[in-house]
Amino acid sequence: MTDRSASAPRPAGRARLAVAGLGRMGSVHARNIARSCPSAELVAVFDTRLDVARPLGEELGARVAESYEALLADPGVDAVVIATPTAAHAAMALEAVRAGKHVFSEKPISLERASTVEVVEAFSEARQFLQVGFHRRFDPALVAAAGRVSAGELGEVRLYRASQRDKASPAPQFIAGSGGIFIDMGIHDFDTARWLVGEVESVSAEGASWQDPAFASTGDYHSAVVVLRFTGGALGSIDISRVAGYGYESSLELMGEKATVRIDEPFAASYEWREPGSSSKPLIASYDRRYGAAFSAELEHFARSVLSGEPTGPSGHDALAAFDIARAAAESCRLGAPVAVPGRHDVARPLR
Ligand SMILES: NC(=O)c1ccc[n+]([C@@H]2O[C@H](COP(=O)([O-])OP(=O)(O)OC[C@H]3O[C@@H](n4cnc5c(N)ncnc54)[C@H](O)[C@@H]3O)[C@@H](O)[C@H]2O)c1
Numbered sequence: 001m002t003d004r005s006a007s008a009p010r011p012a013g014r015a016r017l018a019v020a021g022l023g024r025m026g027s028v029h030a031r032n033i034a035r036s037c038p039s040a041e042l043v044a045v046f047d048t049r050l051d052v053a054r055p056l057g058e059e060l061g062a063r064v065a066e067s068y069e070a071l072l073a074d075p076g077v078d079a080v081v082i083a084t085p086t087a088a089h090a091a092m093a094l095e096a097v098r099a100g101k102h103v104f105s106e107k108p109i110s111l112e113r114a115s116t117v118e119v120v121e122a123f124s125e126a127r128q129f130l131q132v133g134f135h136r137r138f139d140p141a142l143v144a145a146a147g148r149v150s151a152g153e154l155g156e157v158r159l160y161r162a163s164q165r166d167k168a169s170p171a172p173q174f175i176a177g178s179g180g181i182f183i184d185m186g187i188h189d190f191d192t193a194r195w196l197v198g199e200v201e202s203v204s205a206e207g208a209s210w211q212d213p214a215f216a217s218t219g220d221y222h223s224a225v226v227v228l229r230f231t232g233g234a235l236g237s238i239d240i241s242r243v244a245g246y247g248y249e250s251s252l253e254l255m256g257e258k259a260t261v262r263i264d265e266p267f268a269a270s271y272e273w274r275e276p277g278s279s280s281k282p283l284i285a286s287y288d289r290r291y292g293a294a295f296s297a298e299l300e301h302f303a304r305s306v307l308s309g310e311p312t313g314p315s316g317h318d319a320l321a322a323f324d325i326a327r328a329a330a331e332s333c334r335l336g337a338p339v340a341v342p343g344r345h346d347v348a349r350p351l352r
Contacts, residue, residue: 015306017104017299018044018071019081020092022052024170025106025133026083028288028295033081033303033329036059036296040303045176046071068092072099072282079306079317081299082106083133086184090115097126102311104302106133108326109319112180116323131302132319134191136250138297142192145254145261149196154256157197160228160236162189162252165244167277167285169222172214180220181207182241189238189327191318193228193324194255199269199321201231204338205329212243225327229338239314246274247283250290 017040019030026047034042046065057064065071071144072078072095079102082092090110096103103123109132110116123130136142148154164185170174178184182205192199207221215222222243228236251264273280284290298313305311324342332339 001102012143014039014041015034015303016041016043016076016078017081017303017306018042018046018065018073018077018079019153020046020068021082021084021088021106022049022056023083024049026081026161027056029081029083029104029299030056030060030062032296032299034062037145037300039300040309043076044071044074048152058244060306068095072096072101077101079103079302081302083215086111086134086179087177090275093130095118096129097122097128100128100192100308102128102130102302104131104133105319107182107191107319108179108323109135110323111177111183113320113323114328116320117218120294123316130316131298131305131311131313133292134188134195134314134317134318134322135291135298136188136192137195137314139291139294141263142196142294145263146196147277148261149243149256153259154261155258157230157232157234157254157256159255160193160197160234160252161255162192162231162236162238163240163249164189164238165241165249167244167247175214175220175242176218176222179326180218180330181222181224181242182226182329183323185240185242186224186226186238186329187322187326188337189226189240190329191314191322192252193230193236194318194321194325196238196252197230197232199231199233200228200236200341202229202338202340203227203325203329203332205333207333209299221333226330228325228334244249245276246279248286248290252289310342 042062044063052310053064056160072324080096083106089122101132109119205226207224209221223241226238253262301313327341328341
């Protein structure tokens with residue numbers, strides 16, 4: 001492993017970040033860097049759609065690069081935040097590391113395992129580092145729970161339960177290029193499960209598309225249930241849906257031998273009725289509302305790592321491990337049987 005702290009350049013002041021891909025997620029990242037990350041400065045933006053890049057660059061006072069190559073050639077850019085469609089991440093991350101830039105990549109690194117490994121290996125041999133967009137690791141409620149779990153206050157974990165539900169499905173063209181519900185959405189739950197509980201040994205999964213043509217035509221599902229068996233003996237269950245209708249939900253529960261922690265909407269009453277677009281108690285509508293603070297905190301963390309040369313955020317290895325669980329879940333769903341998760345994130349293992 002390279003000693004980055006000894007060799008990496010340490011820019012003074014704030015880390016100079018650029019964002020490539022300025023759609024749903026990239027525009028959130030660009031605004032967060034410009035407005036709520038004290039250790040970062042947004043110096044440049046790029047999108048293949050100049051009509052998208054120009055107004056955002058103007059709004060945020062950032063240079064608008066004419067091409068990705070121009071962005072990478074800019075000596076005033078220390079690091080690049082990649083928020084393009086998933087299929088483009090790996091090639092762009094590899095170009096960035098060759099150009100000497102640190103990278104923050106949205107999840108997943110790639111739709112393919114082999115190129116995920118290629119990226120992980122390229123960064124492990126380079127002076128630059130890679131942080132992956134697992135924002136939940138920066139959510140104040142989850143961080144507080146994780147601290148108490150790792151301090152042993154929960155005792156041995158016995159059950160992990162999580163729900164991740166989007167109010168409405170994204171556009172069909174996004175679904176077609178997303179890698180499917182397990183790799184696109186489930187990957188957050190698989191990373192959270194590894195972070196809070198530990199490595200996963202095997203998974204069983206079922207998916208449903210209810211004859212919805214946008215999903216059925218791509219072999220994807222709009223809802224799924226995954227059962228996890230952790231190497232430490234705990235069990236987990238995760239439900240995921242893109243079509244909840246009532247709002248966005250991301251909840252979880254960890255039951256241990258001494259205590260249980262539940263991160264959920266703090267409702268006092270026990271009865272609630274939810275309908276498309278409404279609920280008898282107000283709910284949030286989207287992931288960026290639920291995880292707003294986490295999205296800023298992950299980039300502030302990235303900027304501090306750029307400045308210190310000491311990366312401690314979720315790494316390419318974490319991304320590969322969560323990807324492997326997601327791929328095993330998709331395989332289990334196809335086979336109708338449990339599937340073993342490949343042994344940890346050993347990148348030297350033969351690739352398929
Ligand atoms: N962490 C999260 O919770 C979260 C949430 C949503 C999306 N994402 C991830 O963010 C990524 C982007 O998703 P999105 O929903 O923002 O997509 P999007 O379609 O809204 O935006 C993508 C943008 O990238 C631009 N683009 C396409 N190819 C490009 C290229 N080669 N170079 C530069 N720009 C290019 C498009 O013009 C568009 O503006 C995906 O990988 C997705 O998985 C993560």
